[in-house]
Each structure stands twice: as structure tokens, then as C-alpha cells.
Amino acid sequence: MAIYDLIVIGGGAAGLTSAISAREAGIENILVIEREDNLGGVLNQCIHNGFGDENTTGPEYADKLKNKAMNMKISYKVNTTVIDVDNKMNVTAVNESDGILEVSAKAIIFAVGCREKTNSGIYFHKSHCCGIFSALTAQKFINIEGYMPGNNVVILGSEDIALILARRMTIEGAKVKAVIEKGTKCIGSKKNETECLADFNIPFFTKHVITKIKSNGRIEGVYVASLNGDNKIIKETEKLIECDTLILALGFVPENELMIKANVSVSRVSGSPYVDENLKTNVDGIFACGNVIHQHDYVKSVYDEAYKAGKNAARFILQA
């Protein structure tokens, strides 16, 4: 079994930054493991600007980190999914060339990010049909794979990803018929509300919910209704919006299953791992950073946190 000083699980902004920081602090023997075919994580599909500065897009920011890690000769494996970690720092992963890969380390940094909530949490009647996508899946189809998920679109949720996607799909020729938010105001930034919705005349409905889906194999429309002051559906307001695509932007949950296997304590409320001021979990030698801890709106804060995690993991390894 190959033994590393440090294994970083996840090759997004947090994983790459923490590996760079650990190398700068003197750790030579580092392995970054990433399940996608490219390092960079969610940055790769965020082609809008505003990453680190006003002019830099997500892929450009990812390239800067990747180039820096490559120049430092940090080892990495892509297309490799970690499937198990124990609290003795043994990591099991799978990929095509190695089959089952078993490695271990003196310290591990979890930089596995978060995943989207799906419609299992919101109980639509007749929701088992084609044409319903989570927001990041739709964005990946458009920005990386080059496919449009559909032509007539309704988006549920008003986080920044929902607003950015509404604009993106409009630019690509789709008709975004509505963005639906159950709260009283937009959850995303004021800037995105203006630049992504208002500037493109995309209808935005607050205090509204989807009550049911119309489908015939593929989604044909959504019924929406407004909510009263007690958040109860006002039945008389229910109306059909015809669409062939529904995008769910319902927020994120941390990818915590592997951490739980490694005996890391996670919050019962948010699912996030508990970390101290050094980004160390309750398990000696296991650190965490980035969106697995909480959803960061800005990559700069991921960078700062991951840099600290890498430095502290390095200190732990050097003192061992």
C-alpha cells in the first residue's frame, strides 16, 4: 500500500489550495484524488466572471490553481472516486486503471464540496417524469457538455445559481417563463437579481410554490399558486405555466458520508463536519475545508480557509 504524507480528497478550489499550501509548508508527498475527469470542481462549469476579481471566470480561476499545483509537481489522480476512509487514515478509491486503489496517509484533508438538494425534499405530485433537472446538472449540460436541457423553462428557487442559470439559458435561446420563490424576497444577491432577472425581463414570483406537475412522460407544465401570510396555499390562485423543463435550485448539502465513515462528527442540523479554528475535525489528522463545511458564496473565502487547512495539516504531519 502506498503511504503519503497527505491525501487531499477532492480537487476543487479547496482541495487544490490546501495541497498548494501544504507543499509550501514543506510537505513533499501529497496525493490529490478527484472523481471527475478534470481538476477544478464546480469552478469548471461557472463560466461567468467574478472569481477572485471582476474579470476572472470560474475556469480561468481553476486554471491558475491547477497550473500552480502542476508547477509544484503535486501528484493527483482524476477519474478516481474515494469510496471509503477509516479513522486510521486508510483510503480506498476506485478508477479504471488501478481498479481498487488502497492508499494511506499521515493526514487527510476532506475538500469534497457539497451536492444539491433534489425534489425528494419537496413532494411534487407526478414528479417522476423527464425534464426535471437540478441547477448544477443543467449548468453542466450547457457549459461543459454543450446540450440545452429544454426550451421553455421554469426555475424553482432564487439562490444565485438559479439567477445565473436563468440568464444563461435565456442567452442560449430558451424562454425562462418564471422563477419561483416561496420566501418574500430573492435569496441571491441584489446584483444578480438585477443583472440576471430584471435586465432580461424574466418573471420572478415571490411567495409562490409549485403545487403539482403536468406531465406525459416529459414535463408539460407546472401548477403554481401563491401563499398567504401563514404560508398556506391560496387555492384560487393556482394556475398552469406550460414548460418542458423544470430546474430545481433548492440549496446544497455537504458531501459528508465518507467523513462519517471515518468517525468525523457532523452537525445533525446542517450535516457539516465540526472543525476547530485550525480546520481540524474531532479525528486526529483529519481536516476539512471549502463547501463541505459550509456553502461559500465567494471563492476567495474558500481559498483563505483551504490555505489555512493545508498549513495546519502540514504542521500536524511535521510534528508527528
Ligand SMILES: Cc1cc2nc3c(=O)[nH]c(=O)nc-3n(C[C@H](O)[C@H](O)[C@H](O)COP(=O)(O)OP(=O)(O)OC[C@H]3O[C@@H](n4cnc5c(N)ncnc54)[C@H](O)[C@@H]3O)c2cc1C
Ligand atoms: C453556481 C455557483 C456560482 C458561483 N459563483 C461564484 C462567483 O461568481 N464568484 C465567486 O467568487 N465564487 C462563486 N462561487 C463559489 C465558489 O466558486 C465555490 O464555493 C468553490 O469553488 C467551491 O470549492 P470546493 O472545492 O469547496 O468545492 P467543489 O468545487 O465542489 O469541489 C469538490 C470536489 O470534490 C470532488 N469529490 C467529491 N466527492 C469525492 C469523492 N468521493 N472522491 C473524489 N472526489 C470527490 C468533486 O468531484 C469536486 O470536484 C460559486 C459557486 C457556485 C456553485
